[in-house]
Amino acid sequence: MSVLTEISEGERTGKGSHSGSNLSIASNPDSEVAKVSATTDNGEVHYGDRLLDDLMNTFCDRLQAACPRKIDGCLAIQFVMVEPQSLKTLVNVGRPAHQIIFDPDRVHYVVVDYDPQTKIVVLYDSLVEKDSNATNLLTEPIRKQVYSLFSHLFQDKTIQLAISRSYDRQTDTWSCGYRSLACMVDLARQRNPCETEYCMRSIFAFFQKVIGESKVEWVDFENAYFGQPRQCDGQNVTLVRLHQDLTFDEVSVPVPSYPEIPCETEVEVQIHSRSPTTAIVSSLEVDTKSENSFRQLKITRLYSRMLSPFLQMRNFLRSRHISQDL
Numbered sequence: 253m254s255v256l257t258e259i260s261e262g263e264r265t266g267k268g269s270h271s272g273s274n275l276s277i278a279s280n281p282d283s284e285v286a287k288v289s290a291t292t293d294n295g296e297v298h299y300g301d302r303l304l305d306d307l308m309n310t311f312c313d314r315l316q317a318a319c320p321r322k323i324d325g326c327l328a329i330q331f332v333m334v335e336p337q338s339l340k341t342l343v344n345v346g347r348p349a350h351q352i353i354f355d356p357d358r359v360h361y362v363v364v365d366y367d368p369q370t371k372i373v374v375l376y377d378s379l380v381e382k383d384s385n386a387t388n389l390l391t392e393p394i395r396k397q398v399y400s401l402f403s404h405l406f407q408d409k410t411i412q413l414a415i416s417r418s419y420d421r422q423t424d425t426w427s428c429g430y431r432s433l434a435c436m437v438d439l440a441r442q443r444n445p446c447e448t449e450y451c452m453r454s455i456f457a458f459f460q461k462v463i464g465e466s467k468v469e470w471v472d473f474e475n476a477y478f479g480q481p482r483q484c485d486g487q488n489v490t491l492v493r494l495h496q497d498l499t500f501d502e503v504s505v506p507v508p509s510y511p512e513i514p515c516e517t518e519v520e521v522q523i524h525s526r527s528p529t530t531a532i533v534s535s536l537e538v539d540t541k542s543e544n545s546f547r548q549l550k551i552t553r554l555y556s557r558m559l560s561p562f563l564q565m566r567n568f569l570r571s572r573h574i575s576q577d578l
Contacts, residue, residue, distance in 0.1 A: 299452075299453065299456050300426055301426065302426050302429060303429035303430065303433075303459075305328075305329045305330055305354070307459075307463055308329060308352060308361075308429060308432070308433060309328045309329060310462075310463060311433055311436075311459060311462050311463060312326040312327075312352065312433075312436060313326065314462055314467070314468050315436060315437060315440055315462075315473060316440075317467075318468055318469060318470040318472075318473055319440045319441075319470060319473070320470055321348070321440070321442075322347055323347065323348050323349065323350060323440060324342060324343045324344055324347050324348070324349035324350075324366075325343065325349035325350045325351035325366075325401075326350065326351065326436070327339075327342060327351060329352055329353070329354050329361075330354075332351065332353060332354075332397050332400070332401065333354065333393075333397060336396070336397070336400035337400075339400050339401050340404045343366070343401055343402065343404075343405065345368060345405045346368050347368060348365070348366060348367060348368055348439075349364075349365070349366040349401070349402075350363065350364075350365050350366075350436050350439045350440060351363070351364050351365075351401060352432045352433075352436065353394060353397045353398070354393075355391055355393050355394050356393055357391045357392070357393055358379070358391065360377075360379060360428050361428040361429050361431075361432040362375060362376060362377040362378075362394065362428070362432065363375075363376040363432050363435040363436060363439070363445075364376075364398055364401065364402075365439050366401075366402055366405065371405070371406070371412065372412045372413070372414050373398060373402050373411055373412065373413045373414070374413075374414045374415075374416055374489075375389065375390075375394075375398075375413060375414070375415045375416065376416055376419045376432075376435050376445055376446075377389050377415070377419065378419060378420065378421055378422040378427070378428050378431045378432075379421065379422065379428075380415065380416070380417050380419055380421060381417070381421070386415055386490050386492055386500070386502060389415060390413075390415075390492070390494075390500060392498065395494060395498045395500070396498065398411065398413065398494060399411060399494060399496070399498060403496070409495075409496045410493050410494065410495050410496070411493070411494040412491065412493060413491070413492050413493070413494050413500070414489045414490070414491050414492075415489060415490040415491075415492065416445075416446055416488075416489055417488040417489060417490060418446040418484035418488050418489075419435075419445060419446050420445075420446070420448065420449055420450050420482065427450075427452050430450070430452050430455045430456060430459070431450050431452075431455070433455060433459060434448070434450050434455045434478040434479075437473055437476055437478070438478070440473065441473060441474050444484070446482075446484040447481055447482060447483075447484055448478055448479045448480070448481060448482060449479045449480045449481075449482040450478055450479045451478060451479035451480070454477055454478050454479060455478050455479075458476045458477075458478070490502060491503040
């Protein structure tokens with residue numbers, strides 16, 4: 253078991269420059285970040301080093317073991333790359349699946365999430381840009397691994413893939429592994445990964461805790477702090493169809509609108525919900541002079557004002573049966 257230690261920002265900076273984008277690493281295989289191993293001579297892993305596959309696999313194993321829901325994925329990262337023919341028996345059509353994928357072209361980790369309700373695969377890539385071309389993200393290794401993981405779940409062997417463009421973007425060359433682990437935890441606890449501005453030191457501290465203990469309880473994952481809340485545009489996604497020959501094409505999706513419904517009197521609604529995915533409304537406190545006015549508060553208004561953009565997007569896709577009609 254490797255010993256994990258944290259070093260100061262000054263010490264990390266002294267080890268070499270970590271500025272720029274991961275896109276430049278692929279053209280410089282001798283760069284420090286591009287090395288497969290980021291351990292020091294005594295086996296320690298420092299804050300700011302690229303995380304090792306084996307340690308990330310151990311983290312995901314313990315996340316999957318602790319999660320009260322049955323989730324697929326969490327497979328060894330290298331296994332997905334070298335054993336594609338074995339994946340069909342490990343990912344089931346009726347169960348959510350979360351998986352970290354390594355892109356050797358960019359020396360970069362991403363996360364893919366299969367939603368069995370919408371039958372859509374969502375890609376979370378921390379190098380995403382709001383208006384960038386999908387080709388920059390869907391490199392050949394990414395397409396191969398996504399297809400190997402999920403093609404058997406789609407009757408026509410064409411994968412419906414949504415690229416989330418609201419995901420927190422990295423500005424360094426080393427944090428993709430940290431972000432991928434936090435994303436995996438957020439997905440397992442049914443939270444939107446796009447709604448957190450990830451703090452690398454907080455993620456690293458929790459990573460140390462999980463790796464340093466033989467067993468981690470679910471409550472530890474449920475309560476893990478990864479950063480400050482951030483607003484995101486859940487409708488800012490790019491939908492593509494990934495075909496058997498690994499080509500893909502983008503799909504235009506109309507943006508849903510939720511018009512305001514007039515009420516005779518002002519209705520003030522306050523929602524208390526620990527997780528937005530467990531229920532639309534868990535507790536309501538209403539201040540109104542007219543009971544009839546409250547009855548006029550339609551579900552569209554609840555969607556418009558209270559649901560997160562992430563859930564708006566998913567519910568919209570489900571209501572339009574986009575995964576079936578494309």
